[in-house]
Amino acid sequence: MTIKHDVQKLRADIPVLELQRKRLQYGGQQGVWNVVAEYFRNFRFGVPITLSETSADEEACNTLKLPEYADNAEAKHQLAFLRSCMAEDVSLGERCGVETLMQQWQAYSLSFNNLHFELKRIERTSRQFVHAVAKMTVTVSETTLKSLFPHVNSASLRTRLVGQRLELPCTLCFEWDESAGRVSRLETTVNFMAPLLKALGDVSDVALLLESARITRDGAVGIRDA
Incomplete structure (x- = not known):
């Protein structure tokens, strides 16, 4: 059992070493472009989510409980990528850390169906900063309502929301050391207001939806602003 565990750990380390090797082949400007491009490639479909029975029970209780990803090869590769190209305590606005960033991707992937993250435009504004414009397309599900909008009791509003395909405009700013x-x-900003207004067609409904939503001002999900 120990040997099997050691083999699995060594295999998990391979993506980290491979990514670090590739990054060392490039320097300066080439490196940051590659990191940004790889970030979008690695998370174009979010992260793989497999709910355990316990997680499903928690979800039914309106609690966003993130499943473990330690035994998922794809998720481990994604985490390895983040660790290979970002500071361990990378600043994420009001939050920080590679693990926190990975957990946000989990939260999005758990809260919505059919996530697709697409880079639209990229610009290097200085030696340190790269700005990217992107679009995240997601489908609203019952899980979305339970985990992000548990305060919405209107059956009519909930029915109108479920199944809606939202195109969420995103802006990202990468600071390169x-x-x-x-x-x-x-720093990532996700705009929920405009897509929800387009889907619902009523400002008051959108205001009700976002008023106590578990979404922060910068678009982090599963969290409420203080």
Whole structure:
């Protein structure tokens, strides 16, 4: 059992080492472009989610409980990528850390169906900063309502929401630490207002939806602003 565990751990380390090797082949400007492009490639469909029976029970109780990803090869590769190109305590606005970023991707993937994350435009505004414009397309499900909008009791509003395909505009700012060859800060903003207004057609419904939603001002989900 121990040997099997050790083999699995060694296999999990391979993606980290491979990504670090590739990154060392590039320097300076080429490195940051590659990191941004790889970030979008790695998370274009979010992260794989497999709910355990316990997680499903928690979800039914309106609690966003993130499943473990330690035994999922794809999720481990995604985490390895983040650790290979970002500071361990990477700043994420009001939050920080590679694990926190991974957990946000889990929260999005758990809260919505059919997630697709697409890079639209990228621009390097200085030696340190790269700005990206993107679109995240998601489908609203019953899980979305339970985990992000549990305060909405209107059956009519809930019915109108479920099944809606939302195109969420996103902006991302990557701050590059040239001395470390890693991203030191990543600020992401996700706009829920415009897509929800387009889907519902009523400002008051959108206001009701977002008033106590478990979505922060910068678009982090499963969290309420203080």
